[in-house]
Amino acid sequence: MTSPTTQLRHMVLKRAGQAYLAGDTASSAVAAAETTHGLGHNVTLCYWNAADDSPAYIADQDVVLVDAAADRSSWADVAIKAPALAFDSELVAGLATRCHEGGVRLWFDSHAPAFADRTLNLAQSVSETGCDVGIALPARWRRSRDDAERALDAGLAIRFVKGQWPDPEAPSSDARGGYLSLLEVVAGRARFVGLATHDDWLLQEAAAGLAGSGTAFEIQLLRGLSPRRALALARERAISVRFYIPYGHPSLVYSFRTMWENRRHAAWLAQDLLLGSRKGTLLGHHR
Numbered sequence: 001m002t003s004p005t006t007q008l009r010h011m012v013l014k015r016a017g018q019a020y021l022a023g024d025t026a027s028s029a030v031a032a033a034e035t036t037h038g039l040g041h042n043v044t045l046c047y048w049n050a051a052d053d054s055p056a057y058i059a060d061q062d063v064v065l066v067d068a069a070a071d072r073s074s075w076a077d078v079a080i081k082a083p084a085l086a087f088d089s090e091l092v093a094g095l096a097t098r099c100h101e102g103g104v105r106l107w108f109d110s111h112a113p114a115f116a117d118r119t120l121n122l123a124q125s126v127s128e129t130g131c132d133v134g135i136a137l138p139a140r141w142r143r144s145r146d147d148a149e150r151a152l153d154a155g156l157a158i159r160f161v162k163g164q165w166p167d168p169e170a171p172s173s174d175a176r177g178g179y180l181s182l183l184e185v186v187a188g189r190a191r192f193v194g195l196a197t198h199d200d201w202l203l204q205e206a207a208a209g210l211a212g213s214g215t216a217f218e219i220q221l222l223r224g225l226s227p228r229r230a231l232a233l234a235r236e237r238a239i240s241v242r243f244y245i246p247y248g249h250p251s252l253v254y255s256f257r258t259m260w261e262n263r264r265h266a267a268w269l270a271q272d273l274l275l276g277s278r279k280g281t282l283l284g285h286h287r
Contacts, residue, residue, distance in 0.1 A: 020224035022247045026064040029247035037075050042242040044107060045069055046079040050249040055086040062095055070102025079107035082119045092122055096131040110136040112165045120147055124154045138163025139179035142170055148185050158186060159194035176202055187213040196220040200229035207237055218242050
């Protein structure tokens with residue numbers, strides 16, 4: 001039986017997470033994707049799992065998204081979370097085969113540093129099957145420079161993020177500086193780069209650094225965060241935009257364990273509790 005404390009936690013997370021999630025079902029994510037595409041943007045679909053979801057169940061949800069993206073492969077791709085799939089090579093290979101057949105790019109999201117090697121190894125292995133694979137690399141990690149070289153050697157698409165988890169070896173590292181440093185590594189070498197940030201100053205600098213390098217790139221934004229400045233920059237410089245549209249469970253956004261350690265996360269949760277009932281439109285809210 002679920003305890004009252006656990007029930008309250010789930011209620012709080014569900015309300016706050018409405019600012020980001022398209023809903024509880026794959027069909028709600030697909031509907032949000034159609035709306036987003038109607039506004040002229042591409043999408044990445046992703047299932048955010050519950051803590052007690054089995055890897056097989058998560059893979060089933062991912063299959064639904066891959067099939068939906070295959071019908072919209074010119075503007076939709078899919079992201080998966082390798083730790084949630086227990087790094088099961090058979091499950092991931094099955095998803096990759098489906099993506100390859102449907103012409104869908106398969107992104108591997110970033111997670112805690114402890115999972116980085118296994119995630120990158122799995123992404124490299126899958127790419128050898130012919131699947132179009134991308135990997136997210138956190139700019140605040142020192143190791144990401146070496147990981148970027150591995151991704152380049154494997155021919156992976158690369159999504160740069162600031163990173164939710166700090167580098168245990170350099171917890172106060174400069175995410176902005178790391179971001180731009182990594183772009184210098186891949187400019188003119190990567191076949192595709194996703195600039196995943198809502199930091200408008202960083203987007204301007206990153207776009208300027210990649211322009212003319214020969215590397216194709218796009219701006220990637222999370223549904224629920226304000227995209228206005230990023231969209232203005234995209235229009236000004238004719239850069240395509242892709243929205244990351246998750247559905248499922250919001251616990252991946254918030255960690256009660258780290259709320260006291262990271263006051264910014266606590267402030268986000270408080271704000272999202274107030275705004276969650278708006279269901280998070282494309283205009284979203286500021287962060």
